[in-house]
Each structure stands twice: as C-alpha cells, then as structure tokens.
Amino acid sequence: MPTIFAKIIRGEIPGDIVYQDDLVTAFRDINPAAPTHILIVPNKVIPTVNDLTPEDEATAGRMLLTAKKIAEQEGVAEDGYRLIINCNKHGRQEVFHLHMHIIGGRQLGPMDVKI
Ligand code: DGP
Numbered sequence: 001m002p003t004i005f006a007k008i009i010r011g012e013i014p015g016d017i018v019y020q021d022d023l024v025t026a027f028r029d030i031n032p033a034a035p036t037h038i039l040i041v042p043n044k045v046i047p048t049v050n051d052l053t054p055e056d057e058a059t060a061g062r063m064l065l066t067a068k069k070i071a072e073q074e075g076v077a078e079d080g081y082r083l084i085i086n087c088n089k090h091g092r093q094e095v096f097h098l099h100m101h102i103i104g105g106r107q108l109g110p111m112d113v114k115i
C-alpha cells in the first residue's frame with residue numbers, strides 16, 4: 001500500500017511541494033505547528049528510521065542538507081528552527097513513511113513540551 005506521502009510525491013493527491021529532487025521531496029505539513037512547518041521525505045518509501053540501511057546513506061544525508069536549503073528559502077535560518085524525526089509509538093510517529101519535520105518562524109517551546 002502506498003503511503004499518503006508517496007501519493008503526494010507522485011502528484012496523485014495535492015501537496016504543497018516546496019522542493020523535489022532525485023532522492024527527496026519536501027512539502028508543507030497539513031497541520032502546521034508554526035509559520036514554517038515542512039516535511040522532508042525520501043522519494044523511496046522507508047517506513048521509519050529503524051528501517052534505514054547503509055544503502056540509504058545518501059538519502060539520509062540529502063534530507064539534512066535539504067533542511068538547510070529550505071531553512072534558507074523560508075528565511076528562518078538565522079533565527080533558527082527545529083528538526084524532528086518521530087519514530088514508532090513512543091515517538092508518536094503517525095505516518096509510516098520516514099519524514100523530517102522542519103519547524104520554525106516563531107520562538108519554539110522547550111524540547112520536552114508539545115510544539
Ligand atoms: P508524525 O507524527 O511525525 O508521523 O507526523 C506526521 C505529520 O504528517 C503530521 O504533522 C501531519 C502530517 N500529515 C498527515 N497527513 C498529511 C497529508 O495528507 N498531507 C500533508 N501535507 N501532511 C500530512
């Protein structure tokens with residue numbers, strides 16, 4: 001079964017895509033927690049961080065470098081932002097297609113509270 005994110009990547013359902021290349025796609029979160037809330041996802045379905053393999057090293061690295069690029073594009077780089085990857089139940093992961101949240105555009109709360 002394709003994930004909802006796979007459908008956005010393939011253009012089968014609407015998504016506010018802000019960046020796409022051969023390895024990753026980034027689009028705005030449907031339920032933003034801050035003025036900038038973008039998800040960076042691998043084009044290939046990797047369910048969780050636990051499923052990463054050495055073959056995915058370039059994809060994992062591209063996710064981080066894309067976060068840097070998007071922070072600059074969104075104008076939040078200097079003030080700062082937070083990158084989050086949730087994993088499984090304790091991490092409250094809801095969509096099982098690996099994704100990195102980039103959240104910024106306002107002063108965020110401390111790490112241990114809901115953002
Ligand atoms: P997580 O808990 O890390 O799995 O977060 C999943 C995020 O995905 C959550 O912030 C809401 C977002 N999301 C869920 N469904 C959709 C969708 O259909 N489109 C978009 N753009 N975001 C979605």
